[in-house]
Structures are given as C-alpha cells and as structure tokens.
Amino acid sequence: MHKTLTEIIKNRKSIRSFADKPVSNDIIKEMLQKSSRAPSGGNLQPWKIYIVNEKSMKDFLQFQKNWKGKEEPPYPIYPEKLKEPYRTSRNQMGEQMYSLLDIKREDKIGRLNQMLKNFDFFGAPVGMFCFIDKQMGLPQWSDLGMFLQTFMLLAVDNNLDTCAQESWSLKQNCVKTYLDISDDSILFCGMAIGHANMDDKVNELNTPRRPIDEWATFIE
Numbered sequence: 001m002h003k004t005l006t007e008i009i010k011n012r013k014s015i016r017s018f019a020d021k022p023v024s025n026d027i028i029k030e031m032l033q034k035s036s037r038a039p040s041g042g043n044l045q046p047w048k049i050y051i052v053n054e055k056s057m058k059d060f061l062q063f064q065k066n067w068k069g070k071e072e073p074p075y076p077i078y079p080e081k082l083k084e085p086y087r088t089s090r091n092q093m094g095e096q097m098y099s100l101l102d103i104k105r106e107d108k109i110g111r112l113n114q115m116l117k118n119f120d121f122f123g124a125p126v127g128m129f130c131f132i133d134k135q136m137g138l139p140q141w142s143d144l145g146m147f148l149q150t151f152m153l154l155a156v157d158n159n160l161d162t163c164a165q166e167s168w169s170l171k172q173n174c175v176k177t178y179l180d181i182s183d184d185s186i187l188f189c190g191m192a193i194g195h196a197n198m199d200d201k202v203n204e205l206n207t208p209r210r211p212i213d214e215w216a217t218f219i220e
C-alpha cells in the first residue's frame with residue numbers, strides 16, 4: 001500500500017548507521033529530479049548537488065583520510081550564545097543520543113568518536129553534498145532547506161533513509177578540493193543516503209518537538 005504524505009513525514013527521521021546495501025544512481029537521479037519541484041524565491045533553484053556512490057564514495061573517503069589541508073568552516077553551525085529554548089533542545093538531543101549509546105558525559109573520546117562517524121557518512125553507500133553560490137543570501141539558503149526536505153521525504157517514499165549533515169561544512173576545503181569546486185561556492189551540508197541498519201541502537205533515537213503553543217500564535 002502506498003504511504004500517505006502524512007505517513008511519510010512521520011516516518012522520516014535522521015539515521016546514523018546504515019546497512020551495507022547499495023543504492024543505484026538511477027534512483028538518486030530520479031529523486032533529485034523530483035526534488036527540484038521544490039519552490040524557491042524567483043525560481044532561482046539555488047542548489048548545486050554532487051553525489052558520491054560506489055567507486056567515488058571509496059575514493060572520496062580515502063582522499064578525506066589522507067587530507068592534511070587547512071579547513072576554514074564557511075559558517076558557524078550554531079550561533080555562539082544559543083538562546084533558550086533552542087539551547088535546551090540542542091542539549092537534550094545530544095543527551096538523548098549519547099544515553100541511548102551509553103556514552104557518558106565525561107567520555108569525551110566516546111562522544112568525539114560518535115561525532116566522527118559523520119565523516120564516514122555513517123556507513124551509508126551514497127553521499128550527497130549540497131553547495132550554494134557565495135553570492136546567495138538568507139532567502140536562497142532557506143530554498144536549500146525546502147529542496148533537501150523534499151529529497152528526504154522522497155527517500156522515505158522509496159524506502160530509503162537519510163541524515164542531513166552540516167558537519168561536512170567543517171571539511172569544506174577537503175570536499176571542494178576532491179570535487180574540484182571553485183571558491184564561488186559554499187558547502188552548506190552533506191547527506192548520508194541508504195538503508196538503515198536497525199540493529200544499531202543509534203537508530204532508535206526519536207527526537208521530540210516543542211509543543212505548538214510555544215511557537216505558533218493564532219490571533220483572535
């Protein structure tokens with residue numbers, strides 16, 4: 001039975017451990033094509049996408065392991081002094097994940113090793129990188145979000161799993177060098193794409209949302 005849009009939205013969640021099961025570029029291409037129906041201000045379609053899969057995934061991961069170049073993260077992933085309630089939500093998410101994995105607060109190495117799994121695409125067979133031209137501003141960055149969410153929902157529709165990864169922005173020089181991308185572009189994020197390994201506890205994480213009355217106001 002085909003899933004409804006509501007079911008697809010409810011079923012999407014970030015997956016941080018993938019099964020060793022390939023995904024063809026044909027299906028990724030079809031999903032990208034459909035994702036480009038996402039709206040964008042002035043129909044600019046400001047996304048620039050690169051996919052690594054199979055041979056290029058192996059090559060890239062090897063290149064990355066050997067990378068000794070300097071990194072200059074292109075944007076701060078979070079504001080420096082994150083206000084409430086955002087700070088609490090962020091901390092809760094981290095604590096929820098580490099307690100599921102039984103990695104204690106004092107276990108800095110354990111936490112770091114978990115974070116570093118980002119740079120292996122959590123074992124996913126396919127990796128996506130999403131760039132944007134440096135010329136673009138906040139409205140166009142928000143267009144990327146719509147494109148990426150459309151893609152992540154289509155992934156669920158195709159029985160695939162994803163994790164968006166801002167962490168790749170910390171390695172933007174490495175990624176740009178491997179892909180031979182000019183300085184006109186900024187790496188917004190990466191994305192791991194594949195089939196969830198449901199034997200890994202990390203994938204049991206279900207993140208809560210703040211109640212609607214805290215962020216939506218209906219004016220009488």
Ligand SMILES: Cc1cc2nc3c(=O)[nH]c(=O)nc-3n(C[C@H](O)[C@H](O)[C@H](O)COP(=O)(O)O)c2cc1C
Nearest residue numbers: 012013014016093118163164165166167168189207
């Ligand atoms: C743009 C973007 C970047 C993200 N970057 C990372 C990341 O680098 N590493 C990671 O483990 N999760 C990352 N996430 C996943 C979020 O932590 C996750 O979406 C959030 O905790 C809500 O959980 P859910 O996706 O399972 O609903 C990112 C999500 C988005 C939308």
